[in-house]
Amino acid sequence: MPRVFKVTDIEQEEKEIKKDYFDRHTPVVICADEVTKGEKFLVKVRVGTDYRHPDDFNHFINFVQLWNRETLLAEARFLPGTFGNQPANPEVDFYIVAPQVSMNLTAMCLCTQHGLWSSEAKAVKVV
Amino acid sequence: MPRVFKVTDIEQEEKEIKKDYFDRHTPVVICADEVTKGEKFLVKVRVGTDYRHPDDFNHFINFVQLWNRETLLAEARFLPGTFGNQPANPEVDFYIVAPQVSMNLTAMCLCTQHGLWSSEAKAVKVV
Amino acid sequence: MPRVFKVTDIEQEEKEIKKDYFDRHTPVVICADEVTKGEKFLVKVRVGTDYRHPDDFNHFINFVQLWNRETLLAEARFLPGTFGNQPANPEVDFYIVAPQVSMNLTAMCLCTQHGLWSSEAKAVKVV
Amino acid sequence: MPRVFKVTDIEQEEKEIKKDYFDRHTPVVICADEVTKGEKFLVKVRVGTDYRHPDDFNHFINFVQLWNRETLLAEARFLPGTFGNQPANPEVDFYIVAPQVSMNLTAMCLCTQHGLWSSEAKAVKVV
Numbered sequence: 001m002p003r004v005f006k007v008t009d010i011e012q013e014e015k016e017i018k019k020d021y022f023d024r025h026t027p028v029v030i031c032a033d034e035v036t037k038g039e040k041f042l043v044k045v046r047v048g049t050d051y052r053h054p055d056d057f058n059h060f061i062n063f064v065q066l067w068n069r070e071t072l073l074a075e076a077r078f079l080p081g082t083f084g085n086q087p088a089n090p091e092v093d094f095y096i097v098a099p100q101v102s103m104n105l106t107a108m109c110l111c112t113q114h115g116l117w118s119s120e121a122k123a124v125k126v127v
Numbered sequence: 128m129p130r131v132f133k134v135t136d137i138e139q140e141e142k143e144i145k146k147d148y149f150d151r152h153t154p155v156v157i158c159a160d161e162v163t164k165g166e167k168f169l170v171k172v173r174v175g176t177d178y179r180h181p182d183d184f185n186h187f188i189n190f191v192q193l194w195n196r197e198t199l200l201a202e203a204r205f206l207p208g209t210f211g212n213q214p215a216n217p218e219v220d221f222y223i224v225a226p227q228v229s230m231n232l233t234a235m236c237l238c239t240q241h242g243l244w245s246s247e248a249k250a251v252k253v254v
Numbered sequence: 255m256p257r258v259f260k261v262t263d264i265e266q267e268e269k270e271i272k273k274d275y276f277d278r279h280t281p282v283v284i285c286a287d288e289v290t291k292g293e294k295f296l297v298k299v300r301v302g303t304d305y306r307h308p309d310d311f312n313h314f315i316n317f318v319q320l321w322n323r324e325t326l327l328a329e330a331r332f333l334p335g336t337f338g339n340q341p342a343n344p345e346v347d348f349y350i351v352a353p354q355v356s357m358n359l360t361a362m363c364l365c366t367q368h369g370l371w372s373s374e375a376k377a378v379k380v381v
Numbered sequence: 382m383p384r385v386f387k388v389t390d391i392e393q394e395e396k397e398i399k400k401d402y403f404d405r406h407t408p409v410v411i412c413a414d415e416v417t418k419g420e421k422f423l424v425k426v427r428v429g430t431d432y433r434h435p436d437d438f439n440h441f442i443n444f445v446q447l448w449n450r451e452t453l454l455a456e457a458r459f460l461p462g463t464f465g466n467q468p469a470n471p472e473v474d475f476y477i478v479a480p481q482v483s484m485n486l487t488a489m490c491l492c493t494q495h496g497l498w499s500s501e502a503k504a505v506k507v508v
Contacts, residue, residue: 082224
């Protein structure tokens with residue numbers, strides 16, 4: 001399998017030296033901590049926090065995926081140029097329906113030059 | 128090519144008889160009428176307005192796409208169950224960057240039982 | 255909806271003048287004329303016949319789709335560079351299972367600069 | 382990130398007890414051991430070897446991907462029913478162009494009930 005990059009797996013020293021590189025490739029899951037069974041809620045997936053990623057023809061974010069544990073919920077695909085061919089934080093808002101049990105959401109994204117990246121997990125309590 | 132369904136192509140009488148059928152399959156592009164060159168803006172694509180579409184394993188909305196004229200900008204894919212296996216208006220918010228010239232946005236969506244559907248066009252002035 | 259280009263809709267004169275342009279964007283469905291109910295068979299989708307399409311970062315074939323009437327059967331996605339960044343006839347072989355009734359297959363493909371293109375229909379008798 | 386299942390990571394005893402389960406979810410990369418720089422060659426990705434996977438509406442193989450190290454080359458997506466709603470070994474033939482340096486190909490696939498699976502790596506010498 002392709003290596004999957006994840007910031008929490010990387011040594012502290014390397015992380016500080018290449019802070020911008022890690023930041024701009026790391027997807028983040030943003031949503032409520034607690035949601036209601038059977039109700040729709042918003043989950044934003046954004047790539048990068050303090051640094052923006054290029055949107056060049058030969059270097060762009062091709063997709064972001066939203067997973068609940070081993071289940072893929074949704075995926076968004078972008079073409080080069082969607083973000084105006086300028087550095088950006090690719091983002092997408094999905095609206096999903098809370099199941100019966102608590103969720104453990106993660107996002108993944110693909111950079112066409114630097115491979116597959118994973119977010120940290122986001123626990124979502126279902127009440 | 129597969130037939131593409133579009134409400135504006137359908138006769139008034141048929142539209143009234145099968146209002147719920149057309150409504151629940153028709154994607155809608157929702158965004159500002161006017162945006163600023165090079166600035167990010169939100170485009171919501173939502174399937175259905177007054178009626179909800181099933182999210183059954185054998186009958187679900189598989190994808191929505193956002194186009195600017197002949198250019199595909201972004202696509203979101205869903206798995207059956209993303210919307211809790213209950214009727215829903217699948218929706219997704221894309222964040223795109225306004226180009227130099229005005230846009231003519233359309234959305235398309237695929238129902239696994241009833242094929243490919245198109246929205247009406249949404250003109251977006253770029254200033 | 256985005257305009258869908260299809261060679262059979264284009265005037266003879268224009269077709270001759272821009273023969274290479276139409277050829278290199280037109281997907282073709284290649285498979286047996288007759289297949290057996292419930293049996294797997296191969297369907298090749300190839301883009302272009304006499305002319306090759308660029309595989310440049312800013313100009314490539316992003317996807318090909320295989321449809322049976324209004325039903326999407328399968329889709330293949332490519333990244334720029336899959337074909338070595340040199341002109342090619344993108345192709346993919348799908349293996350599908352013949353249903354109970356005869357099929358009417360079409361392919362579609364997306365060029366990132368020139369939009370969505372459709373093949374001619376290919377009738378497949380199921381016996 | 383979602384757990385990625387890979388047969389070579391699994392204990393011998395567990396593998397024997399659940400041989401059919403592992404086999405039917407494991408993608409396999411099938412191609413020549415040696416290819417020529419700049420030449421097109423066929424890469425088959427097949428899911429399962431001795432056991433077939435269901436093609437049920439609530440349990441199917443949603444996609445297979447072909448990777449060269451950290452680079453995604455191509456992806457094929459299936460809808461439930463592509464394989465006739467009967468057990469099958471989903472397969473697809475990609476045709477890619479050999480780059481300047483040797484390749485290390487892997488395939489991944491997604492089962493809608495049992496998550497993301499990886500093949501073993503297939504080394505391909507480029508001459």
